[in-house]
Amino acid sequence: xxxxxxxxxxxxxxxxxxxxxxxxxxxxxxxxxxxxxxxxxxxxxxxxxxxxxxxxxxxxxxxxxxxxxxxxxxxxxxxxxxxxxxxxxxxxxxxxxxxxxxxxxxxxxxxxxxxxxxxxxxxxxxxxxxxxxxxxxxxxxxxxxxxxxxxxxxxxxxxxxxxxxxxxxxxxxxxxxxxxxxxxxxxxxxxxxxxxxxxxxxxxxxxxxxxxxxxxxxxxxxxxxxxxxxxxxxxxxxxxxxxxxxxxxxxxxxxxxxxxxxxxxxxxxxxxxxxxxxxx
Numbered sequence: 375x376x377x378x379x380x381x382x383x384x385x386x387x388x389x390x391x392x393x394x395x396x397x398x399x400x401x402x403x404x405x406x407x408x409x410x411x412x413x414x415x416x417x418x419x420x421x422x423x424x425x426x427x428x429x430x431x432x433x434x435x436x437x438x439x440x441x442x443x444x445x446x447x448x449x450x451x452x453x454x455x456x457x458x459x460x461x462x463x464x465x466x467x468x469x470x471x472x473x474x475x476x477x478x479x480x481x482x483x484x485x486x487x488x489x490x491x492x493x494x495x496x497x498x499x500x501x502x503x504x505x506x507x508x509x510x511x512x513x514x515x516x517x518x519x520x521x522x523x524x525x526x527x528x529x530x531x532x533x534x535x536x537x538x539x540x541x542x543x544x545x546x547x548x549x550x551x552x553x554x555x556x557x558x559x560x561x562x563x564x565x566x567x568x569x570x571x572x573x574x575x576x577x578x579x580x581x582x583x584x585x586x587x588x589x590x591x592x593x594x595x596x597x598x599x600x601x602x603x604x605x606x607x608x609x610x611x612x613x614x615x616x617x618x619x620x621x622x623x624x625x626x627x628x629x630x631x632x633x634x635x636x637x638x639x640x641x642x643x644x645x646x647x648x649x650x651x652x653x654x
Contacts, residue, residue, distance in 0.1 A: 375613045379480075380440055381414035382632045382638040383586065394633040397596035397618050409437040412636055414444065414480065416586075416623045420470070427527040434478050442480035444539075444584075444621060446473055453487045455499040462519050464503055467513035469526035473508055476530075481537045481584060481621055483564070488543040488572060492552050499514070501538075501559040509533035521618035527616040538563050539584035540620075541570040563607075569593045576609070582621065583613040585614045587635070589626040597631035598624075598638075 385408045386401070408415060419425060419432065433443065445471035448467045451460045472479065488619055493496070505511035508530040511652075515528040540556060542562035553575075556563050566572060567587045589596045598606065606622070613620045622639065624632035 376617050376619050378610050378614060378620040378640075378643045379414040380492070380622045380636050381412045381416065381444075381594045381645065382408065382627075382636050383416040384418045384627065385415055387627050387630075390630050390633065395496060395629045405433060406436045408633065409441050412633075412640065413421055413440075414623070416444045416446060416483065416625075418446045420467070420472070421449050424448065424466060424470040424522075426567055427474045428527060430471040430474035431529075434475050435462045437478060442476055442621075443475055443599040444476055444481045444483055444623065445475070445479065447484040448570070449485075452484055452490075456487070456490055457496055457616075460500065461503055462517060462567075463516040464513050466519060466522055468505065468511045468612070469518035469522045471527045473512060473515065473530045474527050477534065479508070479534075481539050481562070481582070483539050483541065483584070485564075487539040491544045492542075492549055494551055494555060496652065497552070497555060498559075499585075501540075501555070501561055502559070504538050504559070505536055506560070507533050507536050508600055537562070537580065537582060539580075541566050541586060542619055543577070544566075545573060548573055548575065553579055556580070571594065578617075578618065580615065582619040583610075585622045587622065587624045587626065594626055595628045596633075597629070598625060598635045601643060603635070603639055606639055610639075610643060 409588045445565050453464050541560040556579040560580050562584045565576045565585040569589050590602050610620050624636045626632050
C-alpha cells in the first residue's frame with residue numbers, strides 16, 4: 375500500500391520558538407521535537423553549502439528509525455552552474471555526507487531557478503548523471519575533487535534505490551516534451567504551490583509524488599485553511615490510490631504556519647488511510 379509522508383521544509387526558524395517549539399526547548403532538540411510529530415523533513419541547508427558527514431549522522435541520530443529526510447541539492451549545481459558541466463560538483467554534493475543518513479535518506483530535491491528555461495538537451499544530460507541507487511551514489515562520490523579530501527563520505531551501508539524530484543520555476547516547462555523527459559528518467563516533477571507565481575504541474579512522471587506548499591495566496595507566508603487542506607487531502611489521496619507514495623512539505627514558514635499545516639494534513643491523511651485499512 376502506498377504511503378504519504380507530510381513534513382516541513384527545514385526546522386531551524388527563530389520565530390517558531392515559543393510557538394511551535396515549547397519555550398525553553400534547546401535549539402539542538404528542535405529536530406527531534408519535529409521528528410516526534412512528523413514523518414519527514416526537507417533538509418535544506420544542503421542547498422546553500424556542502425555539509426559534513428558528521429552533521430548528517432547527527433541529524434539521523436536525532437530522529438526515529440522510520441523517519442525520512444528529503445535532501446535538497448546544492449544551488450551551486452542548479453543556480454550557479456545552471457546544470458552545465460556538473461559531474462564533479464554532483465560528486466562533491468554526494469560526498470559531503472548525504473549517504474551518512476543511511477536508510478533515512480529519501481528523495482533528493484533539485485530546485486531550478488526561475489530564470490532557467492526548459493532545454494531538453496541540457497536537462498537530459500543532467501538527469502542521466504543522477505545516481506539511482508546509494509551504491510551508484512557512493513561510486514560517484516569517489517570522483518570528488520580536492521575540496522572534499524579528508525572529509526568525504528564515499529561508502530554506503532547498503533545498496534538502496536535513490537529517487538529524485540525536480541522543481542521547475544519557468545513557464546517554458548509547461549511542455550509535454552519536458553514531462554516525457556522526466557518520465558523517461560523516472561524523476562518526479564514537483565507539484566509546487568507558489569501562490570500562482572510559478573507553474574503548478576501535477577503530472578505523474580515517477581513512481582512517487584512530491585509536493586511543496588509554499589503558501590496558497592502569499593508566497594512563504596499564508597497558511598492553508600480547511601478548504602485548502604480539503605483540496606490537498608483529495609489530491610494526495612488520488613496519488614495514493616494510483617499506488618504512488620507521496621512526500622509533501624510545507625514551506626510557508628514566515629508566520630509559523632508550516633508545522634501546524636503539516637500536522638493538520640498529516641492527521642487528515644492518517645484518518646483516510648485508517649478507514650481504507652478497515653475496509654480491507
